[in-house]
Each structure stands twice: as C-alpha cells, then as structure tokens.
Amino acid sequence: MLKEVFKRPQKSSIFRESIFKEIEDLGINSIGIVAFISFFVGGVVVIQTALNLENPLTPKYLIGYASRESLILEFSPTLISIILAGKVGSYITSSIGTMRVTEQIDALEVMGMNSLNYLVLPKIIANVFFYPFVIIISISLGIFGGWVAGILTGLVSSADYIMGIRSDFDSFHLVYSMIKTSVFAFVIATVPAFHGYYVNGGAIEVGKASTRAVVWTSIVIIVLNYFLTQMLLGK
Amino acid sequence: MIEVKDLYKEFDGTPVLKGINATFENGKTSLVIGTSGSGKTVFLKCLLGLLHPERGDISYDGNIYNQMSPDEKRDLKKDIGMVFQGSALFDSSTVEENVMFPLKMFTNQPYEERIERVNFVLNRVNLENANKKYPAELSGGMQKRVAIARAIVMNPKYLFCDEPNSGLDPKTSTVIDTLIQEITKEYNITTIINSHDMNSVMEIGEKIILLKNGVKAWEGTSDEVFRTDNKDLTNFVYSSNLFKKVREAQLKEDSK
Ligand SMILES: Nc1ncnc2c1ncn2[C@@H]1O[C@H](COP(=O)(O)OP(=O)(O)OP(=O)(O)O)[C@@H](O)[C@H]1O
Ligand SMILES: [Mg+2]
Numbered sequence: 125m126l127k128e129v130f131k132r133p134q135k136s137s138i139f140r141e142s143i144f145k146e147i148e149d150l151g152i153n154s155i156g157i158v159a160f161i162s163f164f165v166g167g168v169v170v171i172q173t174a175l176n177l178e179n180p181l182t183p184k185y186l187i188g189y190a191s192r193e194s195l196i197l198e199f200s201p202t203l204i205s206i207i208l209a210g211k212v213g214s215y216i217t218s219s220i221g222t223m224r225v226t227e228q229i230d231a232l233e234v235m236g237m238n239s240l241n242y243l244v245l246p247k248i249i250a251n252v253f254f255y256p257f258v259i260i261i262s263i264s265l266g267i268f269g270g271w272v273a274g275i276l277t278g279l280v281s282s283a284d285y286i287m288g289i290r291s292d293f294d295s296f297h298l299v300y301s302m303i304k305t306s307v308f309a310f311v312i313a314t315v316p317a318f319h320g321y322y323v324n325g326g327a328i329e330v331g332k333a334s335t336r337a338v339v340w341t342s343i344v345i346i347v348l349n350y351f352l353t354q355m356l357l358g359k
Numbered sequence: 360m361i362e363v364k365d366l367y368k369e370f371d372g373t374p375v376l377k378g379i380n381a382t383f384e385n386g387k388t389s390l391v392i393g394t395s396g397s398g399k400t401v402f403l404k405c406l407l408g409l410l411h412p413e414r415g416d417i418s419y420d421g422n423i424y425n426q427m428s429p430d431e432k433r434d435l436k437k438d439i440g441m442v443f444q445g446s447a448l449f450d451s452s453t454v455e456e457n458v459m460f461p462l463k464m465f466t467n468q469p470y471e472e473r474i475e476r477v478n479f480v481l482n483r484v485n486l487e488n489a490n491k492k493y494p495a496e497l498s499g500g501m502q503k504r505v506a507i508a509r510a511i512v513m514n515p516k517y518l519f520c521d522e523p524n525s526g527l528d529p530k531t532s533t534v535i536d537t538l539i540q541e542i543t544k545e546y547n548i549t550t551i552i553n554s555h556d557m558n559s560v561m562e563i564g565e566k567i568i569l570l571k572n573g574v575k576a577w578e579g580t581s582d583e584v585f586r587t588d589n590k591d592l593t594n595f596v597y598s599s600n601l602f603k604k605v606r607e608a609q610l611k612e613d614s615k
Contacts, residue, residue: 134464135463135464135465138463138464219451222450223449226445226447226450227443227444227445227447228447228448228449228450230404230409230443230447231441231443231447231448231449233408233409233436234407234409234436234439234441235436235437235439235460235461235464235465236433236434236435236436236437236439236465237464238433
C-alpha cells in the first residue's frame with residue numbers, strides 16, 4: 125500500500141501543482157481555526173497557571189515560562205493535531221471516499237494512473253512540510269494570547285511574562301515539538317486517506333468511514349505522542 | 360483485438376460470470392446486452408482489470424493481461440478509453456479540465472494544442488459552451504457526453520462504454536451511437552458497448568452478445584436479431600412493446 129504511494133509521481137509538473145493545491149486545502153484553510161483556538165487557549169493556560177502559583181514567594185515570571193513550555197511541548201503539537209485530525213481528516217476521507225464510490229478512482233486507474241500515488245502522496249508532502257509552520261503560528265499566538273490574558277486579568281505583568289517567556293529556553297523542546305508535528309502530520313494525511321480509498325458502498329459508508337478515520341487518527345496520534353515523548357524526552 | 364477465454368467471476372460465492380468466451384475485433388463496435396443485473400458492468404470491469412476474475416484469460420492483441428508487469432498494464436491502459444455507467448467525471452474539475460486530464464498527464468503537448476484537441480472532441484459530442492462548467496452543473500446526458508469526450512481524447516485503441524446512452528434522448532443517443540461507430544471505423548479501434556437500449560442494438564450491432572445468468576446466451580449481428588428464434592434473445596428484445604409491434608408487422612408482411 126505505502127509502496128504504491130511512494131512511487132515516483134508520473135508527471136512532476138502535475139505533482140507540483142497538486143502539492144500546492146493540497147497546501148491550500150489542508151494547510152492554509154486550517155490556519156484560521158488554529159489561530160483562533162491557540163489565542164484563547166494561550167490565555168486560559170496563563171490564567172490557570174497563575175491561579176496555581178498562589179504562593180507569593182514564587183516569582184511571577186514562572187507563569188510565562190510554564191505557559192511557553194506547555195504550549196510548545198503539548199498544546200500546540202498534540203492538541204492542535206487532534207483538532208486537525210477532525211477537520212482535515214474528515215475532509216480527506218470524504219473527498220477520497222466520494223471519488224471511490226463515484227468510480228472516479230476507477231477512472232484514474234483505467235487511464236493508467238497510479239491513483240494511490242496521485243491522490244495520497246501530495247497530501248502527505250503538503251501536510252508534513254506545512255504543518256510545522258501551522259504549529260509555529262499556533263505556539264506564537266498561544267504565547268501572545270497568554271500575554272493579553274495576563275495583562276487583562278492583572279495576574280501577571282507584561283515585563284514578568286516576557287521575562288518568563290525568554291528564560292531557560294531549551295531549543296531541543298522546540299525540535300521535539302516539530303518532530304511530533306511532522307509525525308502527526310503524516311498520520312493525519314495517511315490514516316484518513318486509506319479509510320477513504322478503501323470505502324465500499326455509497327454516501328452513508330463515506331460518512332461512516334469519515335467518522336472512523338477521525339477516531340483512528342486521534343487514537344494513533346495519542347499513542348504515538350506517548351512513545352515519541354518517552355523516546356525523545358525520557359531519560 | 361480482445362479475446363476473452365472462460366471468464367469466471369463471483370462475489371462472495373455468488374457467481375456473476377460463469378465462463379464467458381468472446382472475441383472482439385478491431386474496427387468493429389461490439390455490443391454486450393442483457394437485463395439489469397446480468398453482469399455487463401462486471402464483465403467490462405474484468406476486462407479493464409478493475410475487478411479480478413477468479414478464472415479466465417483476457418488478451419489484448421495477443422498479450423495476456425494477467426501475465427503483464429504492472430508497467431505494461433499501465434502502458435496498455437493509456438490505449439484504453441472508458442465511459443463509466445455513472446460518468447465518473449472528476450467533480451472538482453471543470454468540463455475542460457476533465458477532458459484535458461489525460462492529455463496533461465500523458466503527453467507533452469503545449470496548452471494550445473491540448474485545448475484545440477479538447478474543443479475538437481467536445482464538438483464531436485455536440486457539447487459546446489460548457490467548457491468552464493463543473494460536472495454538478497450539467498444534466499446527466501451532458502455528463503455522459505463529457506465522459507465520452509474524455510474517453511476518446513487520447514485516440515484510444517480500445518474503447519469501452521458502459522451504457523453510453525442511458526439518460527440521453529433518442530436523438531442525442533443516435534448521435535452518440537453514430538459517433539462511437541465512426542471513431543471505431545476511422546481509427547480501427549476495438550469498441551465494446553454495454554447496453555440495454557434496443558435502438559443501439561439496431562443502430563450498431565455488428566456483433567451482439569447477450570448475457571444471461573452468467574453465460575453467453577446468444578451471439579450474432581443486428582440483422583440476425585429479428586430472424587433468430589433463440590428464446591433468451593427474443594424474450595429480451597420483445598419485452599419492448601415497440602419491438603413487439605415491429606415484429607408483428609414484419610411477420611404480417613412476411614406472410615403476405
Ligand atoms: N462489488 C460487488 N460486490 C458484490 N456484488 C456485485 C458487485 N458488483 C456487482 N455485483 C453483482 O453482480 C451482478 C451484476 O451486476 P452488474 O453491475 O454487472 O449488472 P449490469 O448488467 O451492469 O446491470 P445494469 O444494466 O443495471 O447496469 C449483480 O447481481 C450485482 O449485485
Ligand atoms: Mg451496469
């Protein structure tokens with residue numbers, strides 16, 4: 125299955141075209157919702173961290189530090205991926221599944237196309253290369269949302285927060301985050317694509333396959349999250 | 360030439376094709392007829408390699424399909440044009456993009472040449488001014504015609520049409536039948552049409568194969584259709600009132 129997907133594309137100009145189209149459909153169209161969620165969750169993270177650091181002796185800048193770490197390590201790469209598994213995953217399954225049940229995939233095959241390669245590889249490449257940018261946007265907006273929330277609620281001052289954001293930065297945490305993101309991006313492209321590609325029946329089955337694809341994509345992400353974390357951060 | 364030997368196909372233990380033998384010649388339009396559910400679509404899909412028969416050989420100009428390498432199969436498919444029963448147009452592409460797709464994929468023609476060819480085939484199926492429309496904006500018959508245009512745009516050596524004129528009015532239907540026949544003659548290609556349309560049977564019918572209960576129940580030409588006393592065929596043909604009347608008139612004529 126994956127062997128077919130990773131064959132050399134039949135025509136490179138068309139392949140490039142498809143990648144740009146997929147970046148638009150799968151990536152750019154997701155930025156809005158990602159930005160929106162990240163901004164507000166960033167705010168919530170700051171408020172909750174501040175309330176948990178009640179001890180007056182704990183320096184306030186730790187709020188910025190803790191928020192940054194939780195956004196980089198967990199919230200942006202994992203939670204945003206789960207959200208994208210729902211949004212992008214269901215889109216991929218239903219679009220490929222519809223092509224299957226309306227014989228469009230058969231039509232491609234009859235023309236001599238490698239349909240798996242033509243339909244799935246551009247999605248994988250678009251996802252794996254574009255999602256890291258989406259997640260960086262998410263991290264940045266989360267941190268910004270935290271700053272806004274900190275000031276609005278008066279829980280942390282701008283200077284303290286910024287100091288926290290800049291203290292003790294371990295660049296490997298960002299690398300870890302990007303590795304996770306790329307792996308999840310791969311999962312978000314492939315698991316739903318296969319659920320769509322092998323659908324049998326009609327519109328109802330396409331709907332069911334979409335639901336199943338979202339569930340499985342989320343499960344795979346959560347499980348991989350555990351193992352990747354153990355591998356990359358565990359001592 | 361396409362040769363089919365002892366083709367057997369079942370779904371979950373239920374046989375649909377029980378050993379079909381047939382030959383389809385170059386430059387001829389052959390017709391596969393049969394009632395709904397008789398296995399016409401399954402038959403075509405087996406020929407195309409979209410379904411895998413349990414038994415039997417299919418050979419294209421002497422080359423057995425099952426013995427070809429994946430690359431050879433893909434090369435063969437570039438010579439095949441197929442019109443699916445449900446048209447199977449790419450619904451995120453316009454009419455023009457649909458028809459141009461194979462050209463774009465498998466030739467290095469510049470855009471001007473491609474668009475010229477696209478307009479030419481769209482013209483041949485009597486479809487103008489629809490270039491920029493999406494399949495969802497077309498009527499069923501128009502979608503069929505786009506599918507036919509897409510199937511012939513590469514000048515295929517083999518042309519398969521699964522009920523090309525279902526959903527078409529009798530006039531357009533005749534135009535399409537004639538068109539397919541002309542192309543078949545002109546380029547000496549091997550054409551197989553699935554149909555249960557009696558007009559097409561009369562119109563085309565250089566070779567007609569009747570499928571019934573998974574076997575070939577009759578084979579002949581359109582001229583022979585009216586003369587045969589094969590029960591399966593007459594049952595199929597004269598289930599149409601129009602043809603029953605034609606038949607009665609003819610018998611009356613003959614007895615005079
Ligand atoms: N994918 C499949 N799985 C199981 N059974 C199938 C499948 N495809 C076709 N069949 C069965 O094979 C038989 C023949 O179907 P087919 O689609 O070839 O009929 P047809 O002659 O093309 O009919 P129509 O004129 O209505 O298009 C039917 O009984 C159908 O239920
Ligand atoms: Mg059919």
